[in-house]
Structures are given as C-alpha cells and as structure tokens.
Amino acid sequence: MTEEMINTFPQTLTIAGTDSGGGAGVMADLKTMQERHVFSTAVIVAVTAQNTLGVQDFMAMPKQLIDEQFASLADDFAIKACKTGMLADAEHVHIVVENLRKYDFGPVTVDPVMIAKGGAALLADDAIETVKTELLPLATIVTPNLPEAERLTGMTIKTAADMRASAVKLRDLGALNVVIKGGHNGSDEVSDFVLLADGAEFWLSAPRVDTIRTHGTGDTLSSCITAELAKGASVEAAIRTAKDYVEAAIRNTIQVGHGHGPLNHWAYGEAHHDSL
Template sequence: MTAPRALTIAGSDSGGGAGIQADIKTFQELGAFGMSAITAVTVQNTLGVGGVYPMTPAAVVEQIDAVGSDIGVDALKTGMLFDAAIIEAASARIAAFGWTNVVVDPVMIAKGGAELLRAEAVEAMKRYLLPLALVVTPNIPEAEALAGMPIRTMEDRREAARRIAALGAKTVVIKGGHAEEGAEGGIDSGAIGGVSGAEAAAAEGGAEADHGRTRPVESDAAEAEAGRIRSAESDTAEEGIAMPSGERPLEGGAEAGHAAVSALRADRAMPDAARAQVVVDLVYDGHSFEELTGVRIPTRHTHGTGCTFSAAIAARLAAGADVREAVRTARDFIQAAIEGAPELNLGGGHGPTAHWAYRRLKREGR
C-alpha cells in the first residue's frame, strides 16, 4: 500500500500562489504525495507575469516518464501547458501510461491578463487532452473558448458544458468565479446562477453563517423539497440558491445573514462587493447538472484559485474518492483558502490564497 500519489503537469509560478507551487501545497494539505512535470517557468508575482520560459516537449515527457516509471501516479492534473507541442506530447504519455484519474484545468490567460496558452493551442487541447479528461475545470472565458460560444446566462453555461462533454471530457465543471464580471465584463450576472439578488437570499438564509461551505444542489426532483432559497429574480428551479437536502439555515437566520452581508461589504478593497454574493460552479457528468454554490468572498486575493481547485480534485481522486466527492471537497477547500487569504496579506496585487485554511477548519471541527 503506497501513499496517494498526485502529479501536476503545469507551469511554475515564482510567486508561489498558482501553478505547480499551488498544486503541490494543495496535494500536501489533502494528504497526497505531490510530484511535478514542469511545462514552463514563469517570472511571476502578485502584480503579474513578467516572463515565460517554456520547456521543450521532450523535457516535459522525460519528467512524466521519470515519475510514471518509478513512483507511479494515482491521479494527475494539468495546468498551464503553454503550446500545442507540449499538449500533444503530454497527452500521448498520459494515454501511454493508461492514467485515468486525469483532471484538466485548461489554463489559458492569467488573472493579470498574461497569455499562458498560445491561442492556436486550444484546438490541440480539444483534440488530444479533453478526450483523456475524467474532469475538466474551465472558468467561464475558458469554457467559451472550448465550447466556441459566448456565455451570458446559466442556460448558456449548461449548453457550453454539453459541448465540452461532447469533446470527450467525462465531467465538466464550469467555475463561476468570473460570473461576477457581468457588471463590467458583458456577462449577464443576473442570469448566471441567480447571482443578482443573491444578497437578499443570503440575508434570508444566513448563507454566510456557515462560512460559505459548499452547498451542493442536485437538479432533480429532490431539490424541490430541499428548502430552496430563491433570489429575487430567479424563476426556475436551477437558477435559485439552494440548500441541500437535510441542510437547514443556520441559527441566527436573517440577522446572522445581514451581519454577514455587512461584513462582506466592509472589505475596503472592493467597495461594491455587495453586487454579487454567490459563486456557482456548474457540474455536468454527461447526464445531469449540479450546482455547487458558495458565498462569493469580496477579495482581490484570488491568484491561483483555479489551480488550487483542480489540484484539490486530483488529490481526492488520488486518495480513492469518486468524482462527485472530489469536486465537492475541492469547492470547500478553495472557499476556505480564499476566506483565509487576508491572513497572508502578501504582495501588492492579486494575492495568493491560504492553502492551509481548509485543514485548520477541519482541525477545529468546522
């Protein structure tokens, strides 16, 4: 019996918040032994990416082979792959080893705007890598690129998930971190996940009172009885904010919720944070949809959230969890890490998240 073994095939972030650094910290926190095949070295801090030094495809292959032929891999994730040649070479080795616990984070553009994947490499990702993916975790702009369609509404997101699944990925998780850009960026946040109007729902149900722990919502008949909290504008079952079966609003109810919303608003770094209080990740397994909702933390410290989320999925898969459980744990892990980020208070730009926060919460029995 060996320890759970997790491999990241991704870029290095000198700033330590994203890339392989985030991945290995996350693996460690979740009890998996972390290994890496580095695709590129980035010169990076919280202010942005100052340079990208890609490895050759052969060097990436050698790293994968060194790890695979000796130590072994129970699950892997891919992150920044930079170009089509690296994607094709890495995909071929994943297939040759027969690894099936494969999480693809289709990293394209850093939060600061730097290109981490050449535009022409998107086709290679669709052709070589997505068919190997047990789970693919695009953010909204990445899902738009993979699905070849704009995403403005939750229904758009569902359609994009269907298209990405048709490319061969078994489970598609379209993350909602960027849905908030609706106010400035053209995505209709009011229609995505019931984000607009969610403040009222949070106040009603004490959504923050559980520190934003994930609330999985199944899109089936059972959810009708699950005590849904509706946002003011949502009129279909899938657009509301919901409590899972058996979960009740926490004690304190409306008052706790109001206090929570006020606390969220108190973040000076983002004074208009109140416009969007909920973040929804959409999960599609080829058959049905599930929405994982969390409290949207008003913060600029989201550097490496996608890396951390996908690494957490891989760590849980390495330990034998099924996809559903792995994704839910990853959502809780990233929520805790973002909540804990102010404690780090690092850098002058988009700061990293606190990779140890989830473990601390668990230790405290929360």
C-alpha cells in the same frame, strides 16, 4: 519494508508551469495536494517569471526534458491521479497528450489554463484546437472558468442556461465530467455548474468574498480534486470537497504581495482535521 508495502501511500502528479511568486501553477498544486495528505510529484512544462502583479516572462521546456520527467516518474511512483495546468502552446499540449497516452497515471483532471489573473496569456491561440481535439478526450474532469469555457465551446456564456449548454458541449468534446466555474460572472454568489458522466447535474454555490486575493484559484480547485481522486473519492465527492477547500482558502485570506495575492492553502485543514 517489503516490496508490497512500497508505493501504498496515495500519489499525485501535476503537469503544469511554475509560478515563481508561489501562488499559482505547480506551486499552488503542490501546496494543495500536501494539505490534502497525498504525495505530489510534478512534470514542469514551462517556467514563469511571475508575482502577484503579473507574468513578466516564461519559457517552455524542451520536449526531451518533458518526456524524461514523465519516464522518470513512471519508473518509480504509483501515481493514482494527475492534473494538467499551464501547457504553453500547441506543441506542448501535444507532448503532454503523447505522454498521458503512454503512461497510466489514473484519472486526468484538465484545468485549461489560458490567461493569468494579471491578464497575461498562458496558452497560445493555436493551442485551443489541440486542447479540444487531443486533451479533452483524455479528461476525466475538465474545470474551465467562464472565459475558458467560451473559448473552448465558441459560445457566449451569460446565463445559467448558457453554462449548462457549454458543459454539454464540453462533454461532447470528450470530457467525462465537467465543472464550469462561475467566478467571473460578478454576482454576489459564486455558482459553479457540474455535469457528471452519468448525466447527473447540480450547482455548487458559495458567497462571493470581496477580495482580490484569488491568485491560483483554478489551480487549487483542480489540484484538490486530483488529490481526492487519488485517495479513492468519487468524482462528485472530490468536486464538493474542492469547492469547500477553495472557498475556505479565499475567505481566510493572507496578506502577501501587492497585486492579486495568493490563497491561504492551509485554511481548510485547520477547520477540517478529521476529514483528511
């Protein structure tokens, strides 16, 4: 193989924490990216002891090891898009930001992970401001759920108008494109609000599936967006594909674990072989 042929396959990067239970975090990201036919790499920021019942413990990685992971990937791969997930605390948000400024890994999707499905905090309170001031200005897309959007904007979000206003605030903080996920609103239909960099805006809706097997939903959405961007899709097309992918992964459930079980990451591919 010639040098020109090396690194022609679309490659992605997830910068996040692990989930020993396999349903969220880096594990969900890698599964999703694989299903979307890109090659995925990872920078591990934290390691969790976790299952479908909750997070029992976690440990953040030392700065040197995080820096070395970034440098190692930059030396060998041609990463076309990346995403962030669990970043633990203000110090580690700053470490990740430093590296994203140092290396060009393409469009950055920020999933501002704060709380696990079981209620455990995955981002220290003092890190919220660091995310707002340092990470969001680097974001090509930010994908908060309603509680995360409230924390980032200082708003109470109850209505569709509130969702739109919060998206505008996140754009003002530096994110180019915003997806406000509506899964926490309790309605029969899950509606996400999308505000694009060019000012276009729209809603994406899907019927709510009556299940508690939704562990890793946010990770899966953001990693699917990242995979599509790496393949050259537009931001809007990547978001629409990711919405469909997550809806299929929730609807076609698998029975794993005693608590908030994982998504079925291969469900969409079984029905959409030709779209990959």
